[in-house]
Amino acid sequence: MTALTWLHDDSTPLPDTRRALGVDTDAPGLLAAGGTLSLPRLEEAYRKGVFPWFSDGQPVLWWSTDPRMVLPVEDFKLSRSLRKTVQRFMRTPGCELRVDSAFPRVIAACAGTPREGQAGTWIVPEIVAAYTAWHRAGRVHSFETWIDGQLVGGLYGVSIGRMFYGESMFSHRTDASKIALAGLVAFCRVHGIGLIDCQQNTGHLASLGAHEIPRAQFEAHLAQVLPAQGPSAWAYDPAYWAQLGLRGEPSA
Structure with a gap:
């Protein structure tokens, strides 16, 4: 051993x-x-x-x-119900997806949301302090779901080169974190980020298209994408929804 x-x-x-x-x-x-x-x-x-x-x-x-749970952005599963939810979000005044506008609030909310199958949180005060400092240094970013001026869901993760490492998400309203994840996927497609790291296997992530790959394959991917130039600006343009085939068309 x-x-x-x-x-x-x-x-x-x-x-x-x-x-x-x-x-x-x-x-x-x-x-x-x-x-x-x-x-x-x-x-x-x-x-x-x-x-x-x-x-x-x-x-x-x-x-x-090993193995490593990852979400290839081209494999993201936008179910019919989630498609309707995002379309409604896009069309409704007061609904907005933001990036990095309230990072401290996002990580604090994630700290109060246990991982699937766990009773407590792994986002201890040391994690909050370290990742908040890393956010100020430009490495950590939050994707946030806002409705009528209220932060109702979101996620945060680490960005190096053309790699995004997802860390945690939270929802205060139904599907609010899924809307943020859909926005992240669209953002990644625009900026040439092909893979989102999910670290560990959960049924929730698998339902959205994530799957496991061998550690060696994951590390080989890192070797390819980490030296590349990452996004120069972290902001969400509503035009990015088109990456998911969403243009505000009426729901079916």
Whole structure:
């Protein structure tokens, strides 16, 4: 059995992802523990396909799951009911999809939304502080569903090159997070981002077109897209909905 690597400080590089614990262990995908959530460490981790995930009272735990859950943007499933919901959203005054207008509120709302199958939240105060700082540095972005001046749903994630790593989403109204995800997919199609990382398998993500791929395939994709130039501006143009075949036409 591979011994878990302990990171005594941020000068210790993350180990080769092939050293992550296997499926025959209690923590498949666990690669290392310790260190901090400094921006250089986070940059190193995401470029290697590694992400932090831990609970209150634990050290920082670093993961490299195999297989990896991803959403190819061309495979996004816009169901008939969701299509009607987004079309109604597009046509209704006071409904707007925004980017980065209320990041602190988005991550706070996500922190109050447990992942599927989990009782608590992994978005502990250390995560909130680190990703908020990374947002200010231009690496982390939020997609937000607004209705009548109220933030009702959204998501946030990390962007490096032509890669978007989805982190978490929330809804205060039915399908509000799905509207934000649909907007993200449209944005990614416009800007040549072909894959959204979902980290771990959930039935909800699978219903939207996400599926698992081997870690080696995921890392090969990163090697291709991380050096590329990413989006120069983070704002949502309603014309982007056309990427999903939506132009405000009447619902069927």
